[in-house]
Amino acid sequence: MKIITDKKELQAFTKSTTKSIGFVPTMGALHEGHISLIKKARGENEIVIVSIFVNPTQFLAGEDFAKYPKKDEADKKICTLAGVDILFMPDINMIYGSDEVTIKAPNVRGFVLDGFKRPTHFDGVLQIVLKLFNLVRPTNAYFGRKDAQQVILIKQMVENLFLPINIVDCPLIRDLNGLALSSRNAYLSDSEKKEALKISASLQNATKLIVGGNMNIDEIKNVMFATLDGIKIEYIEVVSLELKQLKKVELKNTIILVAVQIGTTRLIDNLWI
């Protein structure tokens, strides 16, 4: 595996190759969720490129940018073992200048759900992803469904800006207890981790209703609110793949999303129906 820190070196490589490139952009602190993306990329492309860059523009003031988990050495080993060809780890000055041209998430879809709770967050996500796409020039780019709104907005950016890139959304990965994997789980104490299991339990209870034929969104939400009793809930929403409010659950066109705070840690989870 080659580690590249210079964007010009990466550009020179990606411009010169005609091989298919699978790309997995990350903020590091890699876990099984990331590894599943890398493995899928490895199976579907001649070249696999992973980036690790904790992107400042997607953090709001007061969020956890400064303390975001960093595990560079472990991450390098994980990427080597997973068969990554190029690991791109740029310095912040390599990526951002001053007074830049920026990207703005869609006025509606970018400012509901997480975009409502974290306004301008998705502007920063789209900005870094577009920069990385233009450097890496991937054939396929891999994102987890864990960040549902993120992958939907990235697909929209690709469509709106006519980028010749295939966006692959990949299953959310859970630990043995059902907790959705996230680099931010590292912030949780043992008791908080136990409390956090109510999140996946709420989605399991929603699933039971739907499997039983109940497509009523109010009833689904009520069951979830009840399961999450005692937890600070940011939102529970049921939307279409276009992030529009639904009147009832539509098979293959529904995402149930939940965002909560456990202690000082913000956690999200979801279920694609």
Next chain:
Amino acid sequence: MKIITDKKELQAFTKSTTKSIGFVPTMGALHEGHISLIKKARGENEIVIVSIFVNPTQFLAGEDFAKYPKKDEADKKICTLAGVDILFMPDINMIYGSDEVTIKAPNVRGFVLDGFKRPTHFDGVLQIVLKLFNLVRPTNAYFGRKDAQQVILIKQMVENLFLPINIVDCPLIRDLNGLALSSRNAYLSDSEKKEALKISASLQNATKLIVGGNMNIDEIKNVMFATLDGIKIEYIEVVSLELKQLKKVELKNTIILVAVQIGTTRLIDNLWI
């Protein structure tokens, strides 16, 4: 010359070719200024692609979008004669959807000069140029220095978003009387055209001062204001190639810009020192 209206057809072509592509994006109503860009592109690339698209998102409410001059048949002839390979003339629905990911001009450089007078104008310019760049995938793209701030911001976008495109800025072209060519000159009456000659005269008078060794910006502006006596002036500014205010004229790093209104027509002109 092939006329393409379908973006997918254009994409299929530009993705398949390995030849160098020179690109001239326009809003049509082509004049000698555009032709000079096309000729330069013709001389420097294997394939020349011109686009004609009157881009709604760069017009502000109340501006001349609806009445912007359209000369499709004449434009096609001009492009054929100039040796264009592909003329891309998309429909608006081919380019824009609803609730899009958008581009935002830089907070400072995008909102001075024309960006101050026409806020969000450059957001729309950068949006359409980025969309077209991603469809055309040019090696070189050609813009006139007439729209000085525009070409500078496009260069900045290419730098910020790491686009592998060379931006070529080309000389401003004037008619025999000195009037800077613009599709909007079509709005001028004969007497307004005569009045408009004061604009280039003001830049000539600025040049005389500079050639005489006077680099004092206040004095240059004063001469220009005097030359433009009787005309409604929007601004006269002297800035660096980074659009920063200068204390005195710096050779090869100075643009003198002027924007005026003649009747209901807004005209801009400039001089790169």
